Amino acid sequence: MKKNEKLLQKIFECLADAGRKPQLFEPGEQLFWNDPHISKSMLDAxxxxxxxxxxxxxxxxxxxINHLVSTSVIKQDDKVIDLGCGPGLYSSRLCMHGINVTGIDISQRSINYAQKKAEELxxxxxxxxxxxxxxxxxGxxxxxxxxxxxxCTFSDEARNRLLGIIHRALKDEGRFIFDVSTRNLRMREGATNNWHFSDGGFWRPNRHVVLEQGFDYPEHDAWLNQYTVIAEDGEIKTYRLWFHDYSLSTISQVLNSNGFEMEYVWSALDGAEYKAGSDWIAVAAKKL
Ligand SMILES: C[S@@+](CC[C@H](N)C(=O)[O-])C[C@H]1O[C@@H](n2cnc3c(N)ncnc32)[C@H](O)[C@@H]1O
Structure with missing residues (x-):
């Protein structure tokens, strides 16, 4: 088959598959956070x-950071680990408050930036x-x-595994401080069925087309943002960004069944008072 015919066939297969609703938490293209181009776009973002x-x-x-430190949710002599620290925007500020910080991230580009910045400062x-x-x-x-x-990016099984790892990493009565999105946010910001052409942008440095789709799994409080990227050179990749949203009651249950107790709840980690129907639920939970 000639090269152009093969490419056309690939595009048709991809378009046909785009109509299929993926299985819950079905993985997409694996290389995202460490993709040479996407990781650069992410760091810029x-x-x-x-x-x-x-x-x-x-x-x-x-x-x-001011809220967590001034209210002693994080104390001066605490040892803190920032999971998914990215380029260190929170870790560096905590360190400036004299707090001992370890930052973990899967993106080599973000970690390189964070290390360089820490050295400079x-x-x-x-x-x-x-x-x-x-x-x-x-401990x-x-x-x-x-x-x-x-x-929110984890299936129930992977989330419980992660909560076990976090529980073990904490000292007795240590705190897990995090935020989760709610269905409220998803209904407003979940991807919609759409497409666009780009001369080069977030997904690829050169000309490409992006098919964007949103899939709702209301019985699981889950949502998929799916992006199929068709590049000029014929490469086609499907990226799947999964979100498991929570309510106050579902996140409390998950914490309780994984050895945590909710100590504080806010609508945001900056200390905004918790209100039912908020986009986010921010929590400090104690290890039992
Ligand atoms: C939405 S960003 C948030 C970054 C940071 N917490 C902030 O708010 O500035 C998510 C971060 O998690 C990292 N990440 C995603 N999956 C990860 C994994 N499995 N292990 C470690 N880091 C991961 C990404 O590289 C990214 O820096």
Missing amino acids: HLNPNTDGASRRAGSIEKT GLSIDYICRGFLDIDYD VFDCVLQIYGEL
């Missing part, structure tokens, strides 16, 4: 102080490039942080 793209805006990060932070599920600490930390809804 993390470092943009004016958007909530990959990290929240600078003002919100500042407010969050004279901050002593232990940054490690590793997956959440590959850490192995036993080491006073607090585990996981910020910007990362817990």
